[in-house]
Amino acid sequence: MSLSILDRPNSYIGRTVPRPNAKKLVQGRGTYVDDIKLPRMVHVAFVRSPYAHARILAIRSDAAQAAPGVVRIVTGAEMAAVCTPWVGVLGHMKGLKSAPQYALAVDRACWQGEAVVAVVAHSRAEAEDAAQLVEIDWEELFVVADMETALDPETPVIHPELGDNLAFRRELDVGDVEKGFAAADAIVEETYITGRHTGVCLEARSILADYQPADEQLVVYHSTQAPHMMQTIFAKHLDLPETNVRVICKDVGGAFGIKVHTYPDEMATVALAKMLRRPVKFIADRMESFVTDIHARDHRVKARMAVSKEGRILAIEADDRTGIGPYSVYPRTSAIEANQVVNLIGGPYTNQNYRCTANVVFQNKNVMCQYRAVGHPIACAVTEGLVDKAARAIGMDPAEFRRRNLIADDAYPYKAPTGMVYEGLSHHKSLDKLLELMQYDRLRAEQAALREKGIHRGIGLAAFIEVTNPSAMFYGVGGARISAQDGCTIRLDPTGVITVSIGVTEQGQGTEAIMAQIAASSVGVPMDKVRLITGDTEVTPYGGGTWASRGAGIGGEATLQAGRALRENILSVAGTMLQAAPQTLDIRAGIIVDADTGAERMKLEELGRVAYFRPDTLPRDCQPELMVTRHYVQKDYAFVFTNGLQASYLEVDTETGFVTLLDHWVVEDCGTIINPQLVDEQIRGGVVQGLGGALFEECLYSADGQMLNANMADYLVPMASEMPDIAIAHVVTPTQTSELGAKGVGEAGTAGAPAAVMNAINDALSPFGASVAAQPFTPERVLRALGKIR
Amino acid sequence: MTESLPLNLPIDLTVNGERISATVPARQHLIDFLRETLSLTGSHIGCEHGVCGACSIRVNGAVVRGCLTLAVQCDGASVDTIEGLSDSGAIADLQSAFHERNALQCGFCTPGMLATGYDIVRRLPDADEARIRRELSGNICRCTGYHAIVDAIETVAAKRGAGA
Ligand code: FES
Ligand code: FES
Numbered sequence: 001m002s003l004s005i006l007d008r009p010n011s012y013i014g015r016t017v018p019r020p021n022a023k024k025l026v027q028g029r030g031t032y033v034d035d036i037k038l039p040r041m042v043h044v045a046f047v048r049s050p051y052a053h054a055r056i057l058a059i060r061s062d063a064a065q066a067a068p069g070v071v072r073i074v075t076g077a078e079m080a081a082v083c084t085p086w087v088g089v090l091g092h093m094k095g096l097k098s099a100p101q102y103a104l105a106v107d108r109a110c111w112q113g114e115a116v117v118a119v120v121a122h123s124r125a126e127a128e129d130a131a132q133l134v135e136i137d138w139e140e141l142f143v144v145a146d147m148e149t150a151l152d153p154e155t156p157v158i159h160p161e162l163g164d165n166l167a168f169r170r171e172l173d174v175g176d177v178e179k180g181f182a183a184a185d186a187i188v189e190e191t192y193i194t195g196r197h198t199g200v201c202l203e204a205r206s207i208l209a210d211y212q213p214a215d216e217q218l219v220v221y222h223s224t225q226a227p228h229m230m231q232t233i234f235a236k237h238l239d240l241p242e243t244n245v246r247v248i249c250k251d252v253g254g255a256f257g258i259k260v261h262t263y264p265d266e267m268a269t270v271a272l273a274k275m276l277r278r279p280v281k282f283i284a285d286r287m288e289s290f291v292t293d294i295h296a297r298d299h300r301v302k303a304r305m306a307v308s309k310e311g312r313i314l315a316i317e318a319d320d321r322t323g324i325g326p327y328s329v330y331p332r333t334s335a336i337e338a339n340q341v342v343n344l345i346g347g348p349y350t351n352q353n354y355r356c357t358a359n360v361v362f363q364n365k366n367v368m369c370q371y372r373a374v375g376h377p378i379a380c381a382v383t384e385g386l387v388d389k390a391a392r393a394i395g396m397d398p399a400e401f402r403r404r405n406l407i408a409d410d411a412y413p414y415k416a417p418t419g420m421v422y423e424g425l426s427h428h429k430s431l432d433k434l435l436e437l438m439q440y441d442r443l444r445a446e447q448a449a450l451r452e453k454g455i456h457r458g459i460g461l462a463a464f465i466e467v468t469n470p471s472a473m474f475y476g477v478g479g480a481r482i483s484a485q486d487g488c489t490i491r492l493d494p495t496g497v498i499t500v501s502i503g504v505t506e507q508g509q510g511t512e513a514i515m516a517q518i519a520a521s522s523v524g525v526p527m528d529k530v531r532l533i534t535g536d537t538e539v540t541p542y543g544g545g546t547w548a549s550r551g552a553g554i555g556g557e558a559t560l561q562a563g564r565a566l567r568e569n570i571l572s573v574a575g576t577m578l579q580a581a582p583q584t585l586d587i588r589a590g591i592i593v594d595a596d597t598g599a600e601r602m603k604l605e606e607l608g609r610v611a612y613f614r615p616d617t618l619p620r621d622c623q624p625e626l627m628v629t630r631h632y633v634q635k636d637y638a639f640v641f642t643n644g645l646q647a648s649y650l651e652v653d654t655e656t657g658f659v660t661l662l663d664h665w666v667v668e669d670c671g672t673i674i675n676p677q678l679v680d681e682q683i684r685g686g687v688v689q690g691l692g693g694a695l696f697e698e699c700l701y702s703a704d705g706q707m708l709n710a711n712m713a714d715y716l717v718p719m720a721s722e723m724p725d726i727a728i729a730h731v732v733t734p735t736q737t738s739e740l741g742a743k744g745v746g747e748a749g750t751a752g753a754p755a756a757v758m759n760a761i762n763d764a765l766s767p768f769g770a771s772v773a774a775q776p777f778t779p780e781r782v783l784r785a786l787g788k789i790r
Numbered sequence: 791m792t793e794s795l796p797l798n799l800p801i802d803l804t805v806n807g808e809r810i811s812a813t814v815p816a817r818q819h820l821i822d823f824l825r826e827t828l829s830l831t832g833s834h835i836g837c838e839h840g841v842c843g844a845c846s847i848r849v850n851g852a853v854v855r856g857c858l859t860l861a862v863q864c865d866g867a868s869v870d871t872i873e874g875l876s877d878s879g880a881i882a883d884l885q886s887a888f889h890e891r892n893a894l895q896c897g898f899c900t901p902g903m904l905a906t907g908y909d910i911v912r913r914l915p916d917a918d919e920a921r922i923r924r925e926l927s928g929n930i931c932r933c934t935g936y937h938a939i940v941d942a943i944e945t946v947a948a949k950r951g952a953g954a
Contacts, residue, residue, distance in 0.1 A: 711837075
């Protein structure tokens with residue numbers, strides 16, 4: 001048995017290597033969709049519904065049609081003849097229902113911002129000018145905005161054919177919750193609110209579709225996370241053979257889960273290319289991004305926890321309510337976030353008495369779906385908020401309380417009350433490491449000393465688990481054509497360079513870099529001899545793309561196995577050429593060497609030269625196979641969970657309500673670390689997105705369903721000056737489900753940050769008997785909690 | 791109705807050291823002129839309302855928002871975009887610091903960050919972390935969390951300061 005990739009000589013695994021594909025980006029020479037121009041390309045702008053719910057009575061587009069540069073104006077009825085509607089349900093989300101959704105609204109619009117008319121012109125500016133000339137007669141309909149009353153009998157039903165406004169309900173009742181509460185020494189409860197927020201990718205959603213009618217070929221340049229999934233969707237709804245659809249995804253300017261869904265305006269753009277038989281580009285502007293990019297969170301969770309005076313959690317009960325807009329988003333559905341909340345509340349702890357109900361309702365706001373760390377920050381805030389409250393109620397230090405309840409490091413595999421099995425977590429090692437990293441005791445002393453002086457600082461802890469490396473249980477079993485497996489092809493070129501193509505995609509997290517590291521290590525070549533290809537359905541092996549923190553764990557293992565297979569094939573040829581047994585040879589730094597001594601035997605390019613150009617010199621039965629493909633899917637668990645803890649140190653100005661973040665720490669266990677720098681930067685970026693939700697970000701809606709802050713000036717995202725430095729440490733528990741041992745890390749930061757901040761604010765406010773539980777924790781909310789404003 | 795202004799106006803300017811003469815729509819923004827007309831796609835559009843900084847460009851040596859500046863305003867101006875700054879080597883140290891420190895993920899904010907970063911290291915070689923963070927408050931990065939960007943700029947500022 002050869003060495004594992006982790007111990008191979010010159011392994012790049014575990015090394016900080018700068019991303020090869022970042023060089024072009026620092027020169028501004030990336031290729032984002034809007035950078036691409038095609039011959040005869042036209043642009044589309046959309047007339048969108050100004051109302052949250054209204055019937056379309058008439059559309060007059062003569063003036064728009066006559067405007068300069070206009071090529072074509074298309075309404076919902078015309079569009080429906082080309083692009084079929086879709087319904088966002090999954091078989092394994094029992095009871096989940098939704099209504100057919102069209103690329104352009106047909107009879108009525110169900111949220112403010114829904115695309116109604118497409119205006120195609122020679123430039124985007126001309127298309128926008130003409131869009132303003134389209135006149136629509138509307139009849140305003142009732143608006144279901146408040147998710148809390150959406151199920152009330154007096155509330156009208158948005159889709160009458162569905163019977164009610166309930167999209168999905170999940171109920172879980174495990175162990176003996178009543179007994180837990182009956183035995184409690186203290187019961188704490190709170191209503192936790194996570195605001196509705198959105199991804200704000202700096203590059204807005206972008207798509208350019210090119211249709212060649214002669215051979216019915218559709219090429220779509222798309223800013224997406226899942227090219228193969230989109231290939232299927234375009235083909236299906238535009239009635240094209242799937243093989244005739246090619247999705248190309250070059251550079252993507254941030255995605256975070258925003259760019260992994262079916263968007264009506266994007267479907268319309270592709271349909272327009274088919275209708276007009278020429279390339280059509282759509283680049284969302286920032287205002288339309290805010291009202292059409294999926295929103296997320298917006299959960300209200302009423303929860304309580306029973307504890308003993310010894311500090312044991314005895315039971316947890318929670319009721320979750322979320323409003324997802326008028327449709328469940330296709331094809332991943334909008335039931336997943338609530339489902340995750342149910343799956344993740346109480347996740348790090350040993351308690352087995354757990355009851356949770358989640359109600360997912362329709363409403364006339366923009367749609368909600370999966371955004372980075374789906375459900376995690378909500379469940380984590382609920383759990384960790386209750387944990388701190390419980391610790392306070394029984395007078396125990398919150399770190400000690402956690403120690404008494406976190407699942408023991410030797411208890412794995414461990415079955416949670418939800419039925420989820422955790423393969424191997426390291427809560428206690430992580431907690432120890434965190435307390436050391438942040439100098440917990442010193443910090444507590446500092447906090448106490450400052451409190452004397454009227455300075456109110458708080459320390460907040462948050463333990464979390466994260467869903468990574470998903471199996472087909474996530475989507476595939478529900479009937480969605482979303483691949484849980486991924487493939488990697490590696491080819492040895494005659495020059496000794498290896499070309500790696502893979503189905504997972506890059507949006508800046510470093511996918512290409514880590515695949516290059518793995519391939520280089522697995523085959524045995526230097527990094528500068530690796531070329532990466534991602535994001536092209538015609539070229540790469542079939543794969544799921546990038547979501548649910550699967551890139552490194554799933555794509556990485558496929559790459560490792562492909563590299564290993566190619567190395568074996570190369571060594572077999574080398575053995576023939578060198579008259580040596582293949583197992584006595586190895587490939588190191590691009591050179592075939594004697595495995596024992598490391599002495600050079602032959603350069604890879606020499607083997608390439610002979611194999612490709614002088615195969616006549618090889619024996620008749622020696623057929624070099626210098627291109628191999630391997631696939632990988634994780635089948636052992638529904639998900640490979642990771643764990644970690646975060647801590648926040650902050651100061652609350654009790655006069656202004658402002659929160660100043662001072663420090664933030666993360667200890668995370670993502671198994672094998674392929675590139676420490678990239679892992680840490682994923683965590684930092686994730687933390688800051690979590691901090692955004694905790695302190696600033698919220699899509700504000702009026703009672704009649706109008707988004708009030710749909711621009712970057714009013715929707716606040718974190719800026720450099722408000723963010724702290726973020727210190728990170730690791731515990732490493734490799735997953736046994738793969739040889740690589742890597743788990744995901746992309747969502748960990750976002751999962752735990754809001755809870756840590758909430759707990760820190762409440763720690764700071766504790767002398768006042770005040771607390772906050774509704775994100776974002778704005779100065780206004782802090783002052784309200786302090787009773788300074790009403 | 792009063793006499794309307796001409797819809798198109800001629801401009802002469804220098805872009806990345808190259809003399810350019812063009813006729814531009816009066817309402818066209820500099821960022822659109824650069825991206826659409828000159829195919830200089832390195833400068834990006836993140837918001838078109840002056841908040842995100844993705845469109846930051848140097849005009850006559852000062853950093854401006856390409857989405858708030860009209861192309862006609864740049865008649866006679868000298869404009870430097872990321873392409874020009876890259877080719878001239880003016881920001882080579884910043885670029886390699888960004889690369890080394892992984893101060894970019896998706897790279898969409900990066901040309902704007904580099905324009906601002908270049909301005910910081912020239913104006914404020916002694917800037918500490920807090921100052922750099924304040925100076926960056928007009929540039930949104932949605933990916934990195936800023937920490938690495940601040941580190942990269944701080945390193946270059948210190949090196950340039952020492953070398954000066
Ligand atoms: S695009 Fe100019 S500031 Fe955002
Ligand atoms: S690197 Fe993506 S926005 Fe900054």
